[in-house]
Amino acid sequence: MTIRLYDTSARQIRDFTPLKPGCVSIYLCGATVQAAPHIGHIRSGLNFDIMRRWFAYRGYEVTFVRNVTDIDDKIITKSREQNRPWWSIGYENERAFNEGYDALGCLPVTYEPRATGHITEMIEMMQGLIERGHAYEADGNVYFDVRSFPGYLQLSRQELDNLLQPSAEGETGKRDLRDFALWKSAKPGEPSWPTPWGPGRPGWHLECSAMAHKYLGTAFDIHGGGLDLIFPHHENEIAQAKAYGDDFAQYWVHNAWVTMAGDKMSKSLGNSVLVGEMVKQWRPVVLRYYLGTPHYRSMIEYSEESLREAESAFARIEGFVQRVTELAGKTVDPAAEVPPAFAEAMDDDLGVPQALAVVHTTVRQGNSALAADDKEAAVARLAEVRAMLGVLGLDPLDPHWAGEADRGEDLNGVVDSLVRLVLDQRESARARKDWATADAIRDQLGQAGLVIEDSPQGPRWSLGAR
Secondary structure (H helix, E strand, C coil): CCCEEEECCCCEEEECCCCCCCEEEEEEEEEECCCCCEHHHHHHHHHHHHHHHHHHHCCCEEEEEEEEECCCHHHHHHHHHHCCCHHHHHHHHHHHHHHHHHHCCCCCCCECCEHHHHHHHHHHHHHHHHHCCCEEEECCEEEECHHHCCCCCCCCCCCHHHCCCCCCCCCCCCCCCCCEEEEEECCCCCCCECCCCCCEEECCCHHHHHHHHHHHCCEEEEEEEEHHHHHHHHHHHHHHHHHHCCCEEEEEEEECCEEECCEECCCCCCCCCEHHHHHHHCCHHHHHHHHHCCCCCCCEECCHHHHHHHHHHHHHHHHHHHHHHHHHCCCCCCCCCCCHHHHHHHHECCCHHHHHHHHHHHHHHHHHHHHCCCHHHHHHHHHHHHHHHHHHCCCCCCHHHHHHHHHCHHHHHHHHHHHHHHHHHHHHHHHCCCHHHHHHHHHHHHHCCEEEEEECCEEEEEECCC
16 A cells, blocks of 8 residues: 655645655754753654654655754844853753654654754855845845745745734844845854855754755655644745755645643743653653654643553553563564554554554454463464554564663562562462452552462563553
């Protein structure tokens, strides 16, 4: 089956046809590094990590570019507030973003260019736009003339005459207030770079058009980002790139937000949940399950209750994987192919919720095989489960998550010793046929978030819901 994606520009799901057979090129708007990332930021990287994994599973060679905006108004403002160099703030937060991506199991991108490393490419693009009559210089600023490009606003489906005119504060010489800055003239105390029009710094939108052109050429397959970037950022990228002569992106894919009390999670609203703090409270693989398993176009309303549900759901999967691996006496390799229903769901606009339902169904089938003492069937289901989890980046036996287990090994040993003492008391009660006491012990352990299973080798415990 052909992979199909919802294309924002077409407002419908389209069959994916690559520009180059067997290859897919993806440009994702990445971090603006004025502050440490919250889970809403990381969700975007995670959603496109799953996309990248699925394309790779389907046999595509993937080129994945995710940029870093390391200079903009917000970073300069933070620099003033904190009395620190702008580049120090940017680098510190860039590292925090990469640590967040890595903690949640995102694969390394092919290229991760910084805006400040591509000033030359931006100058070349501005010169081309001025020569073609789509941009102009005024007082050391360079602006894009939005009326010169007939296709402006087609992505967001707005009318130029109905567009609110933004404030002209700090931007002089505009022919039309809706014209946007490609380059901003130098101001006292701000970083700047030399250009033919005088010193200054990039406008936000120009960098992505220039970097996509450099790393992916005049045309590429998929441009991604959050819904909030459709206007003005992506709209302005399209205008710049196409006016310059590029075909630019063939598909536009946007992920939804993580919200709190109905509002988009953001630093400015003070309602963000920082990744660095979250991974101290929750296992990173649980955070990945929580952020990665809803459909990428669905909003996620943040709540601890939802996180606990994700933890419990993943524990059921993880418990099955551990039990069958223990029964087999060796690691069961993933199947060569995922089940057809899983593939069908993923091919249909990355339908992760439907694909995850196939995972849980297969886990239940495997547990039934275990209960029937059918080792062969249980091992076969485990191979399928591992293949599916590998696509989602959630395989508990992946070396990435093995390190997570190692970090908790000492604590796990302490908990195991304590639980064993309680289970010994339960076994003593069962031996003297004191079923009420045995059941009470089991129920109390269950209330503490532990699942107790009676096996031929004796009772065993696993972590359930908290």
